Amino acid sequence: MATIQDIGLSAAVNILLAIAFLVAFAILRLQPINDRVYFPKWYLKGIRDSPTHSKAFMSKFINVDCRTYIRFLNWMPAALRMPEPELIDHAGLDSAVYIRIYLLGLKIFVPITALAFVVLIPVNWTGKTLESIKNLTFSNIDKLSISNVPAGSKRFWAHLVMAYVFSFWTCHVLYKEYKIIASMRLHFLASEIRRPDQFTVLVRNVPPYPDESVSEHVEHFFCVNYPDHYLTHQIVYNANKLAKLVEKKKSLQNWLVYYQNKYEKKPTKKPTTKTGFWGLWGNTVDAMDYYTNEIEKCNKEEAAERERVISDPNAIVSAAFVSFKSRWGAAFCAQTQQSSDPTIWLTEWASEPRDVYWNNLAIPYVKLSFRRMLMAVGLFFLTFFSMMPIAFVQSLANIEGIEKVFPFLKSLIEMKVVKSFIQGLLPGIALKIFLILLPTILMTMSKIEGFTSLSSMERRSAAKYHLFLLVNIFLGSIITGTAFQQLHIFLNESPAEIPKTIGVSIPMKATFFITYIMVDGWAGIAAEIVRLVPLVMFHLKNTFLVKTDQDREQAMDPGSFDFATSEPRKQLYFLLGLVYSVITPILLPFILVFFAFSYMVFRHQIINVYNQKYESGAKFWPDVHRRIIINLIISQLLLMGLLSTKRAAHSTPFLIVLPVLTIWFHQFCKGRFESAFVKFPLQDAMVKDTVERATEPNLNLKAYLQDAYIHPIFKGGDFDRPAAVDEEGNNPLVLTKRSSQRGSQRG
Amino acid sequence: MATIQDIGLSAAVNILLAIAFLVAFAILRLQPINDRVYFPKWYLKGIRDSPTHSKAFMSKFINVDCRTYIRFLNWMPAALRMPEPELIDHAGLDSAVYIRIYLLGLKIFVPITALAFVVLIPVNWTGKTLESIKNLTFSNIDKLSISNVPAGSKRFWAHLVMAYVFSFWTCHVLYKEYKIIASMRLHFLASEIRRPDQFTVLVRNVPPYPDESVSEHVEHFFCVNYPDHYLTHQIVYNANKLAKLVEKKKSLQNWLVYYQNKYEKKPTKKPTTKTGFWGLWGNTVDAMDYYTNEIEKCNKEEAAERERVISDPNAIVSAAFVSFKSRWGAAFCAQTQQSSDPTIWLTEWASEPRDVYWNNLAIPYVKLSFRRMLMAVGLFFLTFFSMMPIAFVQSLANIEGIEKVFPFLKSLIEMKVVKSFIQGLLPGIALKIFLILLPTILMTMSKIEGFTSLSSMERRSAAKYHLFLLVNIFLGSIITGTAFQQLHIFLNESPAEIPKTIGVSIPMKATFFITYIMVDGWAGIAAEIVRLVPLVMFHLKNTFLVKTDQDREQAMDPGSFDFATSEPRKQLYFLLGLVYSVITPILLPFILVFFAFSYMVFRHQIINVYNQKYESGAKFWPDVHRRIIINLIISQLLLMGLLSTKRAAHSTPFLIVLPVLTIWFHQFCKGRFESAFVKFPLQDAMVKDTVERATEPNLNLKAYLQDAYIHPIFKGGDFDRPAAVDEEGNNPLVLTKRSSQRGSQRG
Numbered sequence A, B: 001m002a003t004i005q006d007i008g009l010s011a012a013v014n015i016l017l018a019i020a021f022l023v024a025f026a027i028l029r030l031q032p033i034n035d036r037v038y039f040p041k042w043y044l045k046g047i048r049d050s051p052t053h054s055k056a057f058m059s060k061f062i063n064v065d066c067r068t069y070i071r072f073l074n075w076m077p078a079a080l081r082m083p084e085p086e087l088i089d090h091a092g093l094d095s096a097v098y099i100r101i102y103l104l105g106l107k108i109f110v111p112i113t114a115l116a117f118v119v120l121i122p123v124n125w126t127g128k129t130l131e132s133i134k135n136l137t138f139s140n141i142d143k144l145s146i147s148n149v150p151a152g153s154k155r156f157w158a159h160l161v162m163a164y165v166f167s168f169w170t171c172h173v174l175y176k177e178y179k180i181i182a183s184m185r186l187h188f189l190a191s192e193i194r195r196p197d198q199f200t201v202l203v204r205n206v207p208p209y210p211d212e213s214v215s216e217h218v219e220h221f222f223c224v225n226y227p228d229h230y231l232t233h234q235i236v237y238n239a240n241k242l243a244k245l246v247e248k249k250k251s252l253q254n255w256l257v258y259y260q261n262k263y264e265k266k267p268t269k270k271p272t273t274k275t276g277f278w279g280l281w282g283n284t285v286d287a288m289d290y291y292t293n294e295i296e297k298c299n300k301e302e303a304a305e306r307e308r309v310i311s312d313p314n315a316i317v318s319a320a321f322v323s324f325k326s327r328w329g330a331a332f333c334a335q336t337q338q339s340s341d342p343t344i345w346l347t348e349w350a351s352e353p354r355d356v357y358w359n360n361l362a363i364p365y366v367k368l369s370f371r372r373m374l375m376a377v378g379l380f381f382l383t384f385f386s387m388m389p390i391a392f393v394q395s396l397a398n399i400e401g402i403e404k405v406f407p408f409l410k411s412l413i414e415m416k417v418v419k420s421f422i423q424g425l426l427p428g429i430a431l432k433i434f435l436i437l438l439p440t441i442l443m444t445m446s447k448i449e450g451f452t453s454l455s456s457m458e459r460r461s462a463a464k465y466h467l468f469l470l471v472n473i474f475l476g477s478i479i480t481g482t483a484f485q486q487l488h489i490f491l492n493e494s495p496a497e498i499p500k501t502i503g504v505s506i507p508m509k510a511t512f513f514i515t516y517i518m519v520d521g522w523a524g525i526a527a528e529i530v531r532l533v534p535l536v537m538f539h540l541k542n543t544f545l546v547k548t549d550q551d552r553e554q555a556m557d558p559g560s561f562d563f564a565t566s567e568p569r570k571q572l573y574f575l576l577g578l579v580y581s582v583i584t585p586i587l588l589p590f591i592l593v594f595f596a597f598s599y600m601v602f603r604h605q606i607i608n609v610y611n612q613k614y615e616s617g618a619k620f621w622p623d624v625h626r627r628i629i630i631n632l633i634i635s636q637l638l639l640m641g642l643l644s645t646k647r648a649a650h651s652t653p654f655l656i657v658l659p660v661l662t663i664w665f666h667q668f669c670k671g672r673f674e675s676a677f678v679k680f681p682l683q684d685a686m687v688k689d690t691v692e693r694a695t696e697p698n699l700n701l702k703a704y705l706q707d708a709y710i711h712p713i714f715k716g717g718d719f720d721r722p723a724a725v726d727e728e729g730n731n732p733l734v735l736t737k738r739s740s741q742r743g744s745q746r747g
Helices: A004-029 A032-038 A040-045 A057-061 A073-080 A086-091 A093-126 A158-193 A212-224 A242-263 A287-311 A327-335 A367-384 A385-397 A399-404 A407-413 A416-424 A425-449 A453-481 A485-492 A497-505 A507-530 A531-546 A549-555 A561-583 A585-608 A623-645 A651-678 A682-695 A701-705 A721-732 A738-746 B004-031 B032-038 B040-046 B057-059 B075-081 B082-089 B095-124 B155-189 B212-226 B241-263 B287-312 B327-335 B366-385 B387-396 B399-405 B407-413 B416-424 B425-449 B452-480 B485-491 B495-507 B507-531 B532-547 B549-555 B563-583 B583-610 B622-644 B651-678 B682-695 B701-705 B723-730 B738-746
Strands: A200-204 A230-237 A270-275 A284-286 A316-324 A346-350 B200-204 B230-237 B273-276 B284-286 B314-324 B346-349
Touching: A004 A073, A004 A507, A032 A040, A032 A531, A057 A561, A073 A585, A086 A585, A086 B407, A093 A158, A093 A561, A093 A585, A158 A561, A158 A651, A200 A327, A200 A623, A200 B583, A212 A316, A212 B723, A230 B452, A230 B495, A242 A287, A270 A287, A284 A287, A316 A327, A316 A531, A327 A682, A346 B082, A346 B399, A367 A425, A367 A453, A367 B273, A407 A651, A425 A453, A453 A497, A453 A507, A453 A623, A497 A507, A497 A623, A497 B314, A507 A531, A507 A585, A531 B416, A549 B032, A561 A623, A623 A651, A623 A738, A651 A738, A651 B366, A682 B212, A701 B346, A721 B366, A721 B738, B004 B032, B004 B507, B032 B040, B040 B583, B057 B549, B082 B563, B082 B583, B095 B563, B095 B583, B095 B622, B155 B651, B200 B327, B212 B230, B212 B314, B212 B723, B241 B287, B273 B287, B314 B327, B314 B682, B327 B346, B327 B682, B327 B723, B346 B416, B366 B452, B387 B452, B416 B425, B425 B452, B425 B563, B425 B583, B452 B507, B452 B563, B452 B651, B495 B622, B507 B532, B507 B563, B563 B583, B563 B622, B622 B651
Parallel strands: none
Antiparallel strands: A200 A316, A200 A346, A230 A316, A270 A284, B200 B314, B200 B346, B230 B314, B273 B284
């Protein structure tokens, strides 16, 4: 077991590492050449401009002003200075709420740490169990943990009471935070400027109708059922092929611009290129002529495809974005059921246009339900069995295994360097590759499940990732076996035994987790702020690939906080904190440092770097809340298991009340706040509508909404709406019988 | 173990018992004096009249027409003759769908029985395991069960395939039935005559507002937020005390009428009564004078209380019934969220006026949530621990125990008769009393949970009762221990062991359950049609208590199928059928007889006897469906456990797929059909509104809805609506600011 000295050493190493990263960041960020890596957000906002245009050549790339280096840590107070309302304006509510998770961690764990140090550490320290056992090696850390309290001791009452106090405090803070964030969200939605999604509803599973196109069918349905509210609608095209063509054309145009620039600089030599793959082989031709021709060809293809998409009824999917005259109408339609068959005419709030995931809009109900089941089974296998193929690959990665399968490689493998590489690194690499691929795998699974917006996919992936981390990292580290072995334990041990089995090993793993927090939570976060990968990528691109200003704009990768992976990782810290708060409180300060440091780093990143792909209005908060509650319940059950092995069985009836109360608290909060994140109250819609009608009586809403929800591929402006639909749209008639409506217009 | 002879004997006894009941019924129901017991439904419909008015004195009471006795079983074809649409008209959709549950049982189990007899019985019969084991007593029944197949045999593939076939068939039938009932419900709702609940929404948790009464606040809120749709509203009074007074007055009036009748018959003697309890002691006074005075007093009290309820603002609870101008408006309001705080202005469809449970309308959110938690914990204890106090009472009910506690009873107890009574009957009586009280206890728990309609309470109680029967009757009979001992097993055995433990004992319990089915399902149902308790009660009341015609009307107790208790009992048969279909198919014909016989009996009862208290439009079907799915999954898990003990472990991977598919099927059906039972589609509302507007353009909806939702106590017609509210209701103004509205009306 690790002693305090070991931990001190590890802490020193990690702190030095973190400081190294911070110093590197402080120096790098002051260089103008890195400006687009460390302040992309300001570029995107148009506030900051390329420094290359204005300054002297030298100072274009390197900062020679020494005074700025002295204040190398001044980004920290700067990051904290921006007040929250301004932050919401600047970076959106999603980001502002996201960093509040770290603040929540501080709010929960600062008082818990203080109390645990005042009450539990003295109780544990004076327990004197470990000293009395002869021939047992133990560290000072263990003397501070619950292991030091003799079995059956009355001292466990202190832990019991503290478990209650900590749980209540956590719930109290969670409740307050949920309340604040619900009101922040409502306030955010209420004060938002006019946005198309406020008026729009996504309608899916439009039933086929033999005599009418999808567009006509949607129009008639809503004209009849929402006579005073329906405004317009936008059909959805299956434009995947077209999107690819447009993508290709853009790349060709970039190359053309690049060669034109090159030619302008050196007019003596006409640039040439090769016709093969990536210009690496094939016939050498005049580059500008070649690309002009290619673009010409592409234009024709695109025009033909565009024509096909618009005219071919099969290119229209059975979904539409329906807009209403008021937010009230949209709020109404989104929350109600349209048809007596609940699998057709499904309505939901439209996400922001940039948040829509276009490929998933046309999945029929049966297929969707089947896909969800498949993915649920898939997630189960991924969580519990994914470590098995990796172990298999790892077992293959020994010399004998490879020699057996590929005998012809024998001479190569027997070389010393290759041998040590295979034996030493390959197993680790196999695991690392899997862990890097995992978020993509989970995201793909969420895509297959058929969600219609990126934000909902991310939330779903986060839930999957949380499960994976819980089983494979937390439980995996404690029981030290693969998840499959754990599953075996879960199936073959009694439900009352499982918490005991896990609970007993928890105190022993405290030092491991302390090290984990320092590596992943301290040095890892410091590495985040240096943005090593984007830094290297930017300079690589800038040197070799950037041809135009547009390219430089694209080479600048602001990134975003990736909710699907980073939120579950944070949850792991909440879990560790809650589990160890009673058992080994010495772990808590390490978590506090993590939360405080991360809060500053991510606040800085959100202000200066990240650019969110969408704005969901903190819709993820119920998930965050639920997962912290799950962590809390796990910690309560494990404590129960641990205490029951300590001959403190009398504690079980007291402790069993805690999870029951916690589940009730969750239900209570769910009923109290969740709908603020799911529904849009009619009263608020009414207020906003009325204000708008009063301030902008002549607003042409129809023109505003006309093209809001066309596929991004048609955003060029050269998209013609089918004339017939438009004409009808201007004269929405309310007639009860469809035949009479059609008769009056065409008969 | 019981042999076929034993079962044959038991069957003979039960069949004879059933025939005895049927003969008794055939004779009793033909007697005119019992007419009100066996045909109350027709009396309530006004189609049948008291036979006492028209016929000769003798034939008033006894049927002397011998020909009618010959056709004593002709009620059976008569019960089946009425076509379903007419049945729905006659008895309502609830009743019609309720008896379809029996039909569903037949649809599921007739093909399963046929297949099991053709495939599984030969496979089991020729298994020859039991014969080969020496010194083992076994019955022929066991030779027909899976026990007769040797462990590890390939014959288990037959059972495996059959498990799949049976599960798929069950799901197929369930799907078709759900579809039919969903369309029946939608058709029923669409073809219904105009009813107040179609236009009305129940609003709960109206927030307090210092300047306005609840009524004004509701009016203003809906005028502002539903400007074109709001019509009127009805506040809810807390009139519990008033209801008691009215009840008392009614009883006094009945007595007065009774004495007046008596006096008219014998004008020579003025009837007297005593002023004490039930007229049994106290001063003798003139009865008519006494009751006239009492009524007078009661009238005054009632008027004062009525005054208080109407004028006292504290008597108004924070709930209201809000009516809209169209079904569309109500459908809209019921499905959306009103305020940004989701715990106030809660809207839901109003139930029928007679279905409303008035006492629960004013429970605030926090209290409601707390009550639900308490009741969940209560249900857990009731299910798993209720057998303990009963066992305790039973253990007390021995001579020594009582003598210890009450020494002075010693001489009494030592008497032989008393002794044998205590030892022989008391323990059984203690259990019986508990089982009789159980539905009431469960219903009270549902009341405490705060449901607002009787129908939802009954559905909730049924879910609780199902759990209780599952644990205490089904599992209790198989594991033969109290539920608490089961809980102990569940907690201390591994999840993989539990299905094995239970699965192994299942084949041995087949004969027990066959006997149970015959006693409870055959003789019990036959007893149901004789209506022994209502028959005795009616004649007792008729002889001793009936004073007026009104009293006779009330003495006639038509009863109703009691969903909360009878549906879970039926589910037990589904469970037995599904569990034993693969294991001991010989049990299936007994279940078929139960379903067929019950179908006839209850169809007869619904046509002639039962009078439902409310009509929910088959809203209970999702519950029925879900519980059959739960039964199916239990049967699959138990089969898996049983087979894994039979050295047929290779079957587990095949069988584990079944519950997964079944759960998916449940999810699929839920998404596909459930909303038809929860929401009301806008399209249907629109159609109905449009038709109504066309056929009845001059309908005064407001007058129609005015008093629909007043507390039944005010239904007398002497209820004055507060004038101020009424006046405002006629001029609903749409203004955005409340102050301006109030200013314009009062300033």
